[in-house]
Amino acid sequence: MSLRLEGKVAVVIGAAGGIGRGVAERFAEEGARVLIGDGKEAEGRATAAAIGGDFLPVDVSRYDDVQALVDLALERYGRLDVAVQNAGIYPWQLIEDTTPDDWDRVLGVNLKGCFNVARAALAPMKAQRAGRILFTSSITGPRVTGPGHGHYAASKAGINGLIRAAALEYSAWGITVNGVEPGNILTEAIKEHRGADYIADMEQSIPLGRLGSTRDVANAFLFLASDDASYITGTTIIVDGGQILPEGNDFRIEVKNL
């Protein structure tokens, strides 16, 4: 059986842990050479070692760091097929408590980070006349939101706009640009920041009855990175267990004869 990313070279930023780690693992399982960039050096190196990949410390909000990771991919493997920008931060802050610096930090990582990756990946992908650029967006911002997510929601809605703009500009070279919008995904960060009560409550409001796994999200990235998605560009896949569907809280029906 052939592997779905055999011979491909992928950079995945924000892959020391959480969803990004799941994406890096899934890509490596399917035969890709994976280079991880992340701000957390020890965890990033450990993840790269576990999947037989490379690691470079990267602050995705800094263009030169992102360029250095792309250059490393070209130096080691001579090509770049897939570039994933998954790094994101989600501090809970009401707008009235958010300082201009807080705003810049969240937008700098989440949104400017995607611009940096799209810009740095362009030259090698243009030369190859092929490439996949993939961003982690969110249902928060493009579809729904809650209090405390002003900067985060703006950054993720902005990512969806950038996906469409870049997809259009890059189409001339056969490069596709897409994203994944996760709902509530059970990562260590969510367990730590939100706690058991939040998770139990969330399970009640997700039609499929559970939070998503990092592998659920990674499978959507794998599809978008694979040849199966060669005619898809400028869009996102929602991976949320149906969370954005209900109009209200009374959506559960009694299922008879189960």
Ligand SMILES: NC(=O)c1ccc[n+]([C@@H]2O[C@H](COP(=O)([O-])OP(=O)(O)OC[C@H]3O[C@@H](n4cnc5c(N)ncnc54)[C@H](O)[C@@H]3O)[C@@H](O)[C@H]2O)c1
């Ligand atoms: N977990 C969820 O429920 C959920 C839902 C929707 C969207 N998302 C998005 O998924 C992505 C991953 O989230 P997660 O829950 O796995 O979080 P996480 O904190 O486990 O992982 C984020 C990774 O990004 C890295 N990172 C943070 N800032 C960085 C920077 N400036 N430069 C480079 N690396 C940096 C972190 O070190 C970490 O390894 C984020 O973009 C987040 O907004 C998560």
